[in-house]
Amino acid sequence: MTWRRILHVDMDAFFASVEQHDHPEWSGRPLIVAGDPQARGVVAAASYEARAFGIRSAMASAAAERLCPHLVRVPPRHERYREISREIQDIFRDYTVLVEPISLDECFLDLSEYCARHRLPLARVARGIKTRIRQQTGLTASAGGAPNKFLAKIASDLKKPDGLVVVPPGRAEAFLAPLPVERIWGVGPVLAGRLHTLGIRTIGELAGKSPAWLELTFGRLGIEMGLLARGVDERPVVPWREPRSLSAENTFARDIQAPQTLLEEIASQAEEVARRLRGHEVVGRTVTLKLRYGDFTTITRSRTSRRPIETAGQIEALATQLLSRTEFPERPVRLVGVGVSGLLARLRPVQLELFDHEE
């Protein structure tokens, strides 16, 4: 049986570290990335210096400022974090296409093939990846390596910051046994309470229960908990990549010379692309029109707008303007495509609240 080599990489205090890296004057200082305390902001990330004061994520900004009066508070710059996150994912993709981002600062990688091809142990590859992240971005990451996602995720959390823990195949049960049951995915305070009353406090104690007993007590969930407790997790790493551009195209049954037909097709493709922009919650900066003439020569014409492009109307207008920079309708067209690139996250308006919520 071959073991998978799964790596879970978790950036250390990601948003806070990016801010400290971009603003060296803040490094070494307690810092939070958080919304305005007046407007019920909460802590999105806290630097390790701030954590020393007891400040944690999801705490109300106002509460954090009470804990540490010299706190540096920075409003979040999600676009910047996304940019760094893309850079880090590009490093991962040098090793494998099986990259599954969980959030901007967390990723699963399946390195089985890379390790086999280069005959390298997972720990060496993991160290190499950590070094490249630090050299390229100046940030540190904690990584966990294991034969599956569940173990890898737990392992990455054990030595933070800048840690690396690898669980070799065969050591899974021993590795898990002393950990509290709360470490298992899906075991929240309520379920943990039920397990405690049954005398089950560690993952080892849970692993000792028979699958039949677990199913009887907790149903389907019990079976899943039991498998995880014994270090069994078959879920694959599912690659996902943020699109760099979104487009639609269509080849006509016969070459087109009538402007009306082409304009209608452009309008309908603009609708399609706008719908997909919304689906991905992004806006673009550049519209590209692609034409293939009857003789198969293919041309593209692009235009970049100062304003974010998000609506079908905008896309259609720009694509139609681009048509004047082609040889249509003198040369008939067999294919037309409309695309939008330069994608950015759509900034969503936020209704502010009057009261701080208790956290």
Next chain:
Amino acid sequence: MHLDCEKTVLENALGQVSRAISSRSPLPILGHILMEARGDELRLTATDLNVGVQTSIPVRVHEEGATTCSARLLADIVNRLPAGPTTLQTVREGSLKLTSARARFEVATLPAEEYPTLPVPERASFLRLPRKVLKAMIARVGIAAAEVDESRPVMTGILTVLESSRITLVATDGRRLARMSCDLEQDGGGEARVVIPARAMHEMVKVFGEGEDEVEVLFGDSQAFFRVPGIQFHCRILEGTFPDFNRVIPQSFQRTARMGRDALANALRRMIIVAQEKDSPHLVRMEFDPDRLTLSANTPDLGSAREEIPALLDGEPLTIAFNGKFVLDCLSVMDSEEVQLDLQDESHSAVLRPLEDSSFDYVCMPVRLRELSAEPVGAA
């Protein structure tokens, strides 16, 4: 029970008490009206256990007694009877006979003993205020209460604060807050702080209707009672801590804008048509300049709108965005010709009020349009 009454009087009373009947009642008896004939009165009672209404009407009692029958059935019948004298009489076990002119009905009843006991006020009334004033306060403040809030049920209520001779009503759904105060003619003689479901308050206003007289108000331990001559309305008091509202009513502003109420309301109604973004409903941008306010709204793939209205701004120009519906809700319950909007900046609360009237405040949180740039805050 056997009595004669006037059809229109009975019809009117049934309309009042039926407001307390819930269409989704789990108990059949709660779909019934309790009728009690005593002395020269017929007392009608209805409740859904959250609110209750009791109305007394003058009748000629031949035989005292009590029974219950379906509120809807009784109202449907009485509404269609011809005007004139109507007779109600319990005839045999489980049946009520209604007679009017030549029409005769027999309807099923349930025994009065099965009807739930209604709460009784533990004390005498301790506050009186004109019906019109209470109605106006509820109409204005009630707009800010949450319709539903499963995690904070208290937000669906109106906080009533009584301090010696001043009564204040406050409601908030967490994004906007309305507060209105009124000085009482006589000292209320006590202090109280209770939260009453806004929905019940609105029902009460409808049950009481118009009138020049005063409403007697009484707060028990778990129920609030309101009385006008002939009608008593009671409802459950909400438990839970009402948020500390004084803290969120700003005391100082960088800017003040004045404009016509109708001009602003009509422009907002037009903007809202194209402000249909699902994530941020009714999002309307407001750009304040020294002599005008420019409103705009848009929804990708739907359309956009823009309108200027005259406004006077005291302070630096500002662009701020609101849920236009929140602003409109407030304008709709005001009656002054001009309104004043006190502003801090684009991410802090604004206060809308009738011009030069400090008895009513409407605090509204804006919608933040975009992320802020990274600038240190609180760092030396």
